[in-house]
Amino acid sequence: MRKLILLGFLGLVLLFSGCDNQTTNGCSDSGLKLVDYNVYPLEKIYQGDIVAFAFWLENKGSSTAGNVKVDFFDTPGFDVTRLECQENPSGGKECNLGEILSEEGCLGEMRQVKTELRARGSGDNTVSFAVIYNYHGNSLLSFGIWEKNSKNQYGNKRIGSTYGPVKVEINPGFLMSRIVDDRKQTTTEWVEEGQRFTVNINVRESGNFGQSSSKTSISNFKVKLNYLEPIADGKCDFILSGEYLVPKESIEVPTKKPLKCDLKANDNIGQEWITGGIEVDYDYEYSFVKQQTFKINTE
Template identity: 30%
Template sequence: MRKNLIFTIVLLGIVLFSGCVGQPDQKVEYKDEALKMEIKFPDKTLPNQIVKMKVTLTNQVENYVTNISLRITDFYGLTLIDQTCSDGKDIPNCGFISERCGCYFDSIQSLDDREVNFVFRVKGEEELARIPRDLKPEITLEYSYSGETVFFVPILSQSERSTKAKISTTQTKGPIHVEIERGLTQSSDQWEINGTAFPIIVWVKDKIKPDSKRTISNDSFKITLINLEKAGEGVGRCDFENESNVLRPKEDVELPMKVPLICTLVGKLPEPKPWTYGMIIADYNYTYTVVKTETITVETVIS
């Protein structure tokens, strides 16, 4: 009996261990909202009360988010009396309203989070008489991030004329995307012939707030060409300046874009290969801003 019990326990342990080891790794789903801001704040209070706001920042992309600042940009009838920034730094010198107004973090790594806590005092009845009783503090989040888009197009030799390879694109997650397409050509094939000119179309889009106005500076946006080159003078249009195999927009990119950037390229197949991939690699850095407004109603005290 005792031997059977020991055997059963050992067998159960093996099964449990095998089950744990055999579980496939869960796939992480990254999101375009690179830094998620969750705010917990009461919706009602009374005059002269203490209220607390908890803000959680979560990195939802595969790379570090950097230069993060979280500020109270409109106190709207509230007085900040304390704040904690986990491992961040206080943002000082906020003018006459408050000595502090938020927190700064150098970086937050992928899937990690940071917590910020604010403590406010609500105005008294006399001061509230001069403003609406629905208080709407404004919270502004700003951070730096970078993205990459890679556009692959097969380049065939003059004699090859066919391949199973096709045009494809990879894109990192983040609020700003660069979308690259091949423009209209005489052929509908999923490749280009070496030495033949073809246009590319480049759109820069805000995937979170498509209609918001933002600027991507031309010195923070570059395209690197591999097995491709900019077409010569007089061959097609190009909205980029080039230095060797690197292209940069001639001007800053204003979002939302009304018209795309266009550039005419030529395949440059290394000899003696029958075909290879031409690669268009777009790298871009930007600062992203998110503004949220919370509402808290100050109820009247009935005596």
């Protein structure tokens, strides 16, 4: 399968080349981040008192957060009396914020959430709320493909990833390499036309960012190949669907073992070298839980 990866692929190579764990212009893998989290009062709470939560959700990743919800799903010892989202008032325990946009430099939109709870229980009680939203991710690995038996083969791999709480890692271990500077320990990496190899792909969460727990559900997981194709008699955890490879089974996050596929660089590339690559595009629902414990006094 010969598939040219167009502007999106090239743009990501230019924008996100290098390591994916760096922070640039305020970007972060937190996705939606709790900002200015305030709870009051925290102490000397009595039955009948009102406890207030106020915080902002800021989009620090590189995708629009869609279908954003805040759900005070577990409030033992308290009744939710008021829940308000900025410009989107809501009743009950769940608040819908719609979309929170990402902007250039990851200086994304911010939305405020306020709630009031009235204490009715006694002793220690833990209030739990979840932040739930949809997000998009993209990861790529690009490299040079050289004519077989060419002299002075060389290349620099490019690794790129969007910012968000879920990462896809494409292991570049299959690339041929040569040390070009012993003192600096620098290498050059590439593949040859017709070369057969196995690619390993892992999916992981980028970090818990202080929440009590998190949950991820992956969808629309698609792999594009550029000047590569699956080996007909090889092993692969993906199947061909139109222009893409899609997983045969649902994906757990984190993956317990890598998703594997035997691939081959195209034969007879028709020139000295070309740029090949692997790009993974995916959507996911992500949620995290924040908890706050109070002691309610009876007198």
